[in-house]
Amino acid sequence: MMYSVTYTDANEFERFEVNIKRRGSAAIIEMRGRSSSANIDRLDSELKQIQSERIEWKILDLSQSRLINSRQIGIILQHFQERRSEENGGFAIVNPTDRVRHLLTMTKVAGLIPIFDSVDDAMQAFGLPE
Secondary structure (H helix, E strand, C coil), X not given: CEEEEEEEECCCCEEEEEEEEEECCEEEEEEEEECCHHHHHHHHHHHHHHHHCCXXXXXXXXXXXXXXXXXXXXXXXXXXXXXXXXXXXXXXXXXXXXXXXXXXHHXXXXXXCCEECCHHHHHHHCCCCC
């Protein structure tokens, strides 16, 4: 499974992309650009789609995300909680930019959701084949 969804927020003329790739039993969700209220609901629906496909492991790659807002943090926490309540699987964030990492630390998200330097590090920590 690999698909890509691209959203452009016409109000800000900034591109926001969500690329979802399947790697073994994990979904790698790459977010690029700057999200806004206009495209956050779409991100939520993509994460719900992954959940409905029974993919056990979600790895959120924030290496290309310049900024995240409180609503997006809420969606990330919601999907982390849903994944955590399942018997198998996990949720991790990988390679956030310094700005995003600081925000995740200030909001205490970094203490709840595991953060790794790379997708490979997350896969290894979860005991998944690379």
